[in-house]
Amino acid sequence: MAGLLSGLGALGLGDLENTEIFEDKKAAEAKKKTAEKAVLTVDEKDLIYDKQFKCPVCERVTASKIMKTGRAKLLGMDEDLKPRYEGIESVKYDVILCTACGYAALSKFYGTLMSSQIKLIKENICGKAKLSDYNTDTYSFDQAIERYKMALVNSVVKKGKTSEKAYICLKTAWLMRGYASELAKTPGNESKIEELKNAELENLTNAYEGFVEARKTENFPMCGMDESTMDVLLAEISFKLKKYDVAGKLVSSLLSSISASARIKDKARNLKARILEEVKSAE
Ligand SMILES: [Zn+2]
Structure with missing residues (x-):
């Protein structure tokens, strides 16, 4: 100009x-x-950071990637309470792993160990685990699967609570679901997706059996859940596993419960409708 x-x-x-x-x-x-x-x-790496943890087993300090609280946008929840965030699969970042010795746990359970448990972990895991190299900006789904395997094996070795093991299986199922939906964005992954769907169901089955057992032997709150939240979760898992009779019984008891909140009752009513639909279509 x-x-x-x-x-x-x-x-x-x-x-x-x-x-x-x-x-x-x-x-x-x-x-x-x-x-x-x-x-x-939204860039996944902007929603996480490296946090230093002192390992209760080997006492060395190593970093695990953790989600920044309040930064990622919660889009909603799946029926079995799996959160969905924008731009990140939050489930990938819930295991804290000591890369020096192999001790791992879900963040909810990290660090509280008895000396007998430390001994068991030292004997069975330390120096034996061959972990992948974690020099990446974000965790891949395969790295996350390794971290969940380490959390589960640590829980088994330390003779952890049944509810803890069940919770790790539930979150592993969520991880498989997240992985499958990520792969579904690009064509050509059908066989891997099928494999992940089967792995999700297998982990949900383990979670179901674990929670049913824990419900008989442990007290509430369990893994941070009160009784009615646990029942709604169990009902949803039962539904996914096509155990409609179990899901139906849990729903009826929730709907007649005096302690269940309005939110829980809404979830139960929503599930009741889906159960009736499934049963009807099977007739
Ligand atoms: Zn360690």
Whole structure:
């Protein structure tokens, strides 16, 4: 654009002489769109950070990647309470692992060990586990699966509570579901997705058996859940495993319970409708 800016050469600013005073409208719109896109594209690595943990077994300090609280946007929850966040599979970041010795646990259970349990972990895991290299910005699903395997084997070795083992199986099932839905975004992954779906069901079956057992032997709160939350979770797992009679009984007892909250009763009513639909379509 000529005009006022012509003659800038005389001011020693000749380079700017042909500058547009007003940005081209199209260019401005494109710029705006790029800026909006930058805001909308959530980068997984910005939602996590390296947190240092002192291992209760070997006492060394190592880092695990943890989700920043309050940073990721919660989009909703699956029926069995699995959270869904924008731009990140949160389940991948819930295991704290000491890469020096192999001690691992879900963050909820990390660090509280009796000396007899430390001894068992030292004897059976330390120095034996061959872990992958964790020099990446984010955890891949395969790395996360390794971390969950380590959490489960540690729980078994230390003779952890049944509810803890069941909870690890539940979260492993969620991880498999997250992995499958990630792979479903690109074509050609059908056989791996099928494999992951089977792994999800296997882990849900283990979680179901563990929680049913824990319900008989342990007290509430269990893994941070009160009795009615646990029952609604068990009912949903039963439904996924096609145990409609078990799911139906749990739903009826929740609907007549005086202690279950309105939110839990809503979930129970929603599940009741889905059970009736399944039973009807099977007839
Ligand atoms: Zn350690």
